[in-house]
Amino acid sequence: MEVSALSGNLCSFFAAASCKVVRRCSHQHGTKVLQVYLPIAELSVNLFFLVGIGGAVGFLSGLFGVGGGFLLTPLLIFSGVPAPVAVASVTGQVVAASTSGALAHYRRGAIDLHLAMYLVLSGVLGAFGGVAMFALLRDAGQLDLVISAGFLVLLGSVGTLMLIESTRAILKQRKGIVVRERLPNQHSWIHGLPLRVRFKKSRLYISVLPVLLIGLFIGFVGSLLGIGGGFIMVPALVYLLRVPGNVVIGTSLAQVVAMMAATTVLHAVQSQSVDILLAFCLMVGGTAGAQFGASAGKYLRGEQLRGLLALLVLAVAIRFGLSLVLAPADAFSMAVVGATQ
């Protein structure tokens, strides 16, 4: 339960009311309103709460086209689910949430499978490293520190960049200036690297080294922090590799599905902490919410969406930052080491 302190802060920020209801239900034995017992997490949680947060996060993920793991994992930990179970089960949920989007893009032919394959292969390698690092940090008792700092740096920098970019775009549009997209054939030092491969769908002829490096990094960070990494992948593909806009989202989604599927199996084999019942409840809520989110997204323009997502990402980053700096409500915490039954 290493992450409980910081997630507590995070959740009180986002869903204080709903979380409190659950806590009360799980402690009072008179209110047996559809409690479901989770066999791996070994506790019972309200079914409506699980489907509800799955749906709410799914709505956001459909709206913004991100996996939503960075919101869901802390929410689960706060409602009492042990951190390893929450991280492992959310990876399963991210697979489901990204599948329908990936399929839709595949039908439109908006996925560069060749590029995705390279990203997935290196991503799985990175995931191995991330899972090993996770165990190492957990034993040292510094997992919550690294997760807080990691989220702060990652979400903070990505959020700030996105906010600046989208504000600029919105202001320019207000003034009536036609926004010129960056051209995909603009070259940088990245394109001068060796081992070049032709990616037909993306109309790219670039070195595989940066592709593999991006995949490795996202696999590592994703499995360590329990996130899909779509919000890092999309800017990396756009700004570093100059992948054209029509295949960016599809390729990113395909990569998230494949890499998170591999991570789920990895967690199931290594830590045996995937709770299939928990994951399924979240999946049902998540896929339903994602559909509504996607249709709601049509009423907003691209830069507005990016601006809102930037604000959300920044808000999470600030909460993580505060949890590092502010005095914790309880200086002491506990954890079970080694599974002994």
Added chain:
Amino acid sequence: MRALVALLSLLFALTAPAQAERLVSQLSNESVEITSSFDGERMTFFGTIAPDAGSEDKFVEGPFHVVVVVIGPTQNRVAREKTNFFGVWLNSGQVEFTNFPSYFHVLSSGRLSEIADITTLTTNSILPESHTLVVDGADWWNGAIFGRELVRLMTEQGLFGVQENGVNFLSENVYSARLTLPSNAPPGPYLALTYVFKNGEIITRKSEGFAVRKIGFERFLALSAVQQPLLYGLVCVVLALFTGWAGGVLFRR
């Protein structure tokens, strides 16, 4: 754990002095079954203090005090403390407690401090703090501080507790005690130790075991996660892919 039970009962048999009283006790259920709607379970402990089979007394003379101690399966647990290090709060100290009970509740018929002295209570592991005395890799001072905090954290989770009015005497020598196992009670073998006190001394005791276990679908899931982890993970992925696909089909207009 089974070995521990055997060892404990052997110890009791060896240490039990010649007594005039014996304890006849019973649990309301020998196993607590965790189903999909498991939300805790209420248990009742009851018994009678009777004259020992070999003794010549026809009656037992009180007043008696009864303490029921319920101990869950043991785990290794660490308590950690956060301190401020150049403006950043991080875990700076930790103490590991090996074979620490995952569940520990004490029910008694009166104030523990009035039933017996602290030495008797501690040596028989009746106080929650007595489980924190064995510490790995730390001095006793840190062990005491972290142990107290660990007991507090466990109490906040409802896993530790002391109810000093938990045992009711129905007559002078018949008692009953009620305990509600919370929904987060860890599965595994449990021990219920019943002590009968008279004038601050333990005059008789008895230990009974019961199990908290998953049954049916929950048991199947928990077992397959451990026995067939690869298959379990693959099924989870297939389920995720199917749910994602079905969601896309169902909600497409």
